[in-house]
Amino acid sequence: MKKLRLDLPSGIAGDMFLGMLIDLGADIGFLQKIVRAVAGNSADLKAEKVLKNGIEAVKATILFNDRPADECEELSISRNFSSIKEIIEKSEFSKKASKMALRAFEALFSSEAKVHGKSVEDIHLHEAGAIDALGEICASAVAIELLEIDSIVHGPIPIPYGSVKCAHGVYPNPAPAVLELLTGRKIYSVEQKFELVTPTGAAILSAWAVDDSNAEMKLLRIGYGAGTMELPQANVLRGSLLEKTHSSEKVMILESNLDDVTPEVIGFLIDKLMQAGALDVSVAPVIMKKNRPGHLIRVIAEPSMKENLSEIIFSETGTLGIRFREENRIFLERKVETVNTEYGYVKVVSSKYGAKPEFEDCKKIAEEKGIPLKKVEASALASILHFNIKD
Template sequence: MRTAYLECQMGISGDMTLGALIDAGVDVDVIRAGIDSLNLEGVELHVEKIIKGGFAATAVTVKHPKQHAHRHMSDIREILSRSDVITDDQKQLALQIFEAIAGAEAKVHGSTVDKVHFHEVGAIDSIVDIIGAAIGFDLLDVDLICCSSIPTGHGLVHIDHGICPIPAPGTAELLKGIPLQDVPVEFELTTPTGAAIVRVLVDRFGPRPPMTIEQIGYGAGTKTFPQRANLLRLFVGQSVPTKDRETVILLETNLDDTTPEVVGYTRQLLEEAGALDVYTTSIDMKKNRPGVLLSVLCQPLLSDELQDIIFEQTGTLGIRISPLERATLSRSVATVETVYGSIRGKVTRPVGRTEWFQPEFEDCAKAASEHDIPLRDVYRTAQSVFAEHQSTAATHDHDHDHDHDHDHDHDHDHDHDHDHDHDHDHDHDHDHDK
C-alpha cells in the first residue's frame, strides 16, 4: 500500500507541507500551473532549496501585493471556480480544508460556516498554501496518510482578535481528538492551516508505520530555532503488510424509551457520519424494562460529532466513552472486471498468507439483481478473477526478475549511470507559514 507519513517534530504549517511535498518529488510546475490558473494578480510561488538547521530542505514563499481583504467561504469557492486547470478532486480537497477551518472558526466565534470570515487563513499566502497542498497530495497519489503526534508550541500569539495563548482557539478546535506532543518552544509551531491539513487528510496518528521508504521530503519553516531544525519531514513509500495498532473510541448508551424506528434511523446517521461500526444489543434494564445497548466504534476525531448525533436523535441523558486499542490489517481498494461488470472491494494480506479480496456488498448486490443470479455467485466470481490476476502478475514478475538478473550481469555501465543521476533527486522546492 502506497503510504505517506508526516513527521511533525516541529509542528506543521501550510508552507512547510507544500515544501515537503515538492521536496519529496511532487511536480512543482503542475502546482504552479494550478496556482496561476486562479488569476490572482501579482501572486507568485517562489520555491528554493535552503539549509535549515544543517539540513537541505525546500522553502516555499508566496509573493503577493499588499492586501487587507477578509474573505468568506463564498470568496474561496469563487477563487477556485476560476481555474480550468485544477481538477475537481483537487478543488474538493481544498474546499474540505477551508471548510474545516471555517467550521472551527464558526464554533469558537458563535457564527456559521457561511458567515464567518477568514482572517490569517483568508490571506493570499494561506489560500495558495492550501490549494497547493491539495494539488500536491492529489499528485502524490497515496492510499494511506499517517502522521505523528502534533506539537503546538507554547506562549502567546498575535491574531486578528488580539493576543491569544497558543494554540489559538481556532487551531485548538481543529486539533480536538488529535494526539498532541509537548515541544518546549515558545512559538506557534502548528498554524490553523497546518492543523486543518492534518485533520482533513490524515487517516491515522501514531509512530511511523513499517514501510519501505521511496522518497523523503523536507519542508522548511521560516523561523530558526537554536539546536532544533525547523523542518517537516515527509516519508513516502510502501507499507509493509502487518497488524497495525490504533486507538479508537467506543461510545455506548442504554436506551429503554426509544422506538426501533428511531434506533434504526440513528444508526443510519452514525454510519453516514463515518462511524467504523454501529451495533445494538438487547439488554434488561431497571424496573424489568427491555432495552437496547447502542454501541458505536469510531476514530477519535469523530467522537464529538457522533456524540451529538446520539444525544440529538435518541434523547439519552448520558454516553459512556472508552478509548480502546485495536489491531487491524493493512488494506487497500481494488476493482476487478467480471462478466457481471466492475466489482470494487478491499484487498488485505493476512500475515504469512497471500492477498485476499473481499468484494463490496453494494456492487455484488447490484450485479446479482441486474443478471438475476444468486449473490454468492457474484462474490465467488469476483474473488476468482482477483486470484487469477494475482497468479498472472506473480508469474510475470518471476519472468521479469529472471530477465533483469541476466541483463545486469552483462551491463557494465549500470552502476555509472545510477550514480550520475543521483544528484537530480535533491532539486526540490519549499513552503512554510510559520
C-alpha cells in the same frame, strides 16, 4: 498503497507542508499552474532549497506580484467560505483534490466560527491570508494526488508557551482556532514561545491526517519542508513517504463437522453465508466417527459476524455444535478496476503480485457471446496489463 508520515518536532505550517511535498517529488511546474488558477495571475509559487540547522529542505512561498503574499499589506479584501468554495469548484483540478481542499477550508472556517461564536459564513480571511491559504492548501491537495498518497498520519504535536498576535488581539499560544482544530490529537508541551502550528497547518492535520498507527510499511522517500523562523532546532517538517506492503486484522473462524447433509444443502449454505457477509467459506471431505464420510465446513468472517453466521449454520444444517476461535491474518492490499476487453467490460482484482478477473463478469460475457470462458479471462488479463503499462 502509499502513506505519508509526518514528524512534527517544529510543528506544521502550510508552507512547510507544501515544501515537503515538493521535496518528495511533486511537480513544481504543475503546482504553479494550480496556484495561479485559484489565486489569480498575479500569484505564483516559488520553491527553493535552504539549510535549516544543517538539514536541506524546500522553502515554498506563495507570491503576489513577485512578493511573499503574507507581506502584501495593500491586499485589503477579505473572503468568506462561500467565495473560496466557488473559486475551488471553478478550478480545473480533479474532484478528489477539490474535495480535499474544501475539507481543509471547512475545518479552518468552522474552528474560527466556533471560537468567535459566529456562523461559518460570518468568518472572513483577509486577502493576504486568503491568497496564502488558497495557494498552500490547493497546491498541497493536488501534490498529494500527484504523489499517489492514500493516507496521512502524524506523530505528537508540539504545543509551545507564550502568546500570539491575531487580528482580534493577543492570545495564548497556540491561537484558539488552532487548538480547536487539534482537539482529540496527541500533543506535548515545549519550552518555546514561537507559533509552531499555524491555522493552515492545523487545518491540514485536522482534515487530512490522523494520529500515527504502527502498520508495517516500506520507506520510499523522505522530504523536508522549511519553515520561516530560525529556531534552536531545525525548523523543518519531515515527511516520510511509505508504502503499505500488507495489512493485518483479526478474523473469526467458525467450523462444524457435518455427516448427514446433502451436497445441495451445502451448496445453498455456502451461498447464503457469503451473501450474509462471510469473508470466505470452504468445505473439505473428512472421515468422522464410526468411519462415516462427512464434510468440514470452515467460515472466515469478521468477529462481529459470529452470532449471525452461526445462526445460519445451525438453521440450515441441523448441526448441534460449532467451534469458533479468533485468529490473525495478513493480506495484500488490492484494488478493483474495470477494464474494457474486446468482448466487453470486466472487473479485475489486482494486488502487488498479480491480477484475477471477476468470474461472474467473465461468465456472463462468455454465456452472452457464446465463447469459451478462458478467452474472456485471457482478454481481461491482457487489458489490465496494457492499462497498467499505459499509466
